[in-house]
Amino acid sequence: MEPWLVRAARTRPDRLALVAGERQLTYAQLLASARAAAGGLRERGIGPGDHVALALASAELVPVLHACLLLGAVAVPIDLRLGAQERAARERIARLVVRAPISGPAAAIEAAPPLHSPATLMFTSGTTAAPKPVTLSYDNWRWNAIGSALALGLDPDERWLCPMPLAHVGGLSIQIRSAIYATGVVLQDAFDVPRALAALMDPGERITLVSLVPTMLARLLDAGLREPPTLRRVLLGGGPIAPALLARATRAGVDVAPSFGMTETCSQIATDGVALFGSELAVAADGELLVRGPAVARAAIAADGWLHTGDLAALDEHGRMTIVGRTADTIVTGGENVSPTHVEAALLEHPAVLDAAVLGRADPEWGEAVVAQVVPRAGSRASAAELREHCAGRLAPFQVPKRIEFVDRLPRGVTGKLLRRELA
Secondary structure (H helix, E strand, O other), rough: OHHHHHHHHHHHOOOOEEEEEOEEEEEEHHHHHHHHHHHHHHHHHOOOOOOOOOOOHHHHHHHHHHHHHOOOOOEEEEOOOOOHHHHHHHHOOEEEOOOOOOOOOOOOOOOOOOOEEEEEEEEOOOOOOOOOEEEEEEHHHHHHHHHHHHHHHHOOOEEEOOOOOOOOOOHHHHHHHHHHHHHHEEEOOOOHHHHHHHHHHHHOOOOOEEEEOOOHHHHHHHHHOOOOOOEEEEEEOOOOOOHHHHHHHHHOOOOOEEEEEEHHOOOOEEEEOEEOOEEEEEEEOOOOEEEOOOOOHHHHHHOOOOOEEEEEEEOOOOOOEEEEEEHHHHHEEEOOOOOHHHHHHHHHOOEEEEEEEEEEEEEEOOEEEEEEEEEEEEOOOOOHHHHHHHHHOOOOOOOOOOEEEOOOOOOOOOOOOOHHHHOO
16 A cells, blocks of 8 residues: 555645645655655664654644654654653653654655554543553554545535644644644644634635534634634534534634544544444443544553543433543532533633632532632623522523632643643
C-alpha cells in the first residue's frame, strides 16, 4: 500500500495541503519536505520503530511528522508549553529529539509500514489524572479517518481549521486524516478568538470544518460568530456540551456535530451520539461508557475486549449516547450521586455565567458538599443566592450547590478542557 502522503501527492499534487500563516505547502511540496526530513532522520540512525520526539512549533512539526510516518518511526509530538521537567520526561522515551527543521538526502519511500505497526505516541490531556502515553497504529488512524468521513461527510475541497496544538490528539488527528483524504488544513497553533473568528467569517479562507471544544465555541459566539459563509460543521468535543450552547449555535446559524473522543481512540470515536463506522458503544451496569473497534489503541483494551473510558453515559431508545459525567468526578453527597457536568450545564444557562466548574468538598454533614466555582460574565454579575435559585429550578435539591465561589478564571488546558485535578 502507498504511504498516505505519497498517494495524496500523486493524486492531488497541486492541492494546498497546509496553510500556516504566510506559509503554504501543496501536497507535492509537503511530500518533498517530508522526504528530505526522512533523509535527515535516516542520517541520524532513525529507522522503523524508533521513537522520535518532535519538539517543534506546529508548522515545522508537520513535515517531520510525515517523515516519521514514511520511515515507520514513531512520532512523539511534544507540547512546547510544558515546563522543562515535564518536557524532559516525555523526551526521554525517544531515541532522537528534533528541535529544529531537519533535512538530508531525499528518502525515496514508496511502501507504507505495516498497518499494525505503531505510528504515533501521544500523551493524554491529564484533565483528571496525570497524563499517560498512548501508542496508536497506522490501522487505528486509518479507521478513524474512514469513520470520521462517513460521520461528517467529505467535501473534495475540504479545508479543516485546526486552532489547537498538534501535541493534542484533536489537532494531530486533523493533520493525519487530511493527508489520508488529500484535503487541506488551515493551521493555527493556538486558539485565538479574533484570529479564529476572522478565518471562519472570511469566504476567501474557504473553511469547511473546524474542531473546537465548548469553551472555544462559546467565546466565538460571544465575539460574533454568525452564519459563517463556507463552514459545513463544527466538530465539538473535549468536554461536556451544555444544551444552551447548542441552542445558541443553532440560532447563530452554526451547525454543530457533538462528538466524543479520547487519545486512546485517535480523538473522535462517536458523533451525534452514534459510534463511528466499525466501532461500538455500550454502557456497563455501573453507567461507565465502553468502546471497542479498530480505531482503539490496542494496549488500552481490557481483558473483556472493551476500552473502559471512565466516562458515565446513557443510551436512549435509539442507541444514541449522551455523556453525563466522569466516574472519578462523581460527588457523593448525603448518599446521593451528583454529576458535576450536569450542575455545570445548569449554571451555564444563566446569562451572567461565563464559565463554571463543580466539585465536591469534604463536609461533616453531607460527606461531600457540592461546591461551584463561577467566572462571571463581564459587565453582568449575579449573586450566589440568585445562582442557587436558578439551579433550584433546574436540578434536584441535592444537586444544587451548597456554596458558590466567584473566581477570575478556571484551570483549563491548551485546548480549553477543564483541568479538574487543579481545581482548588
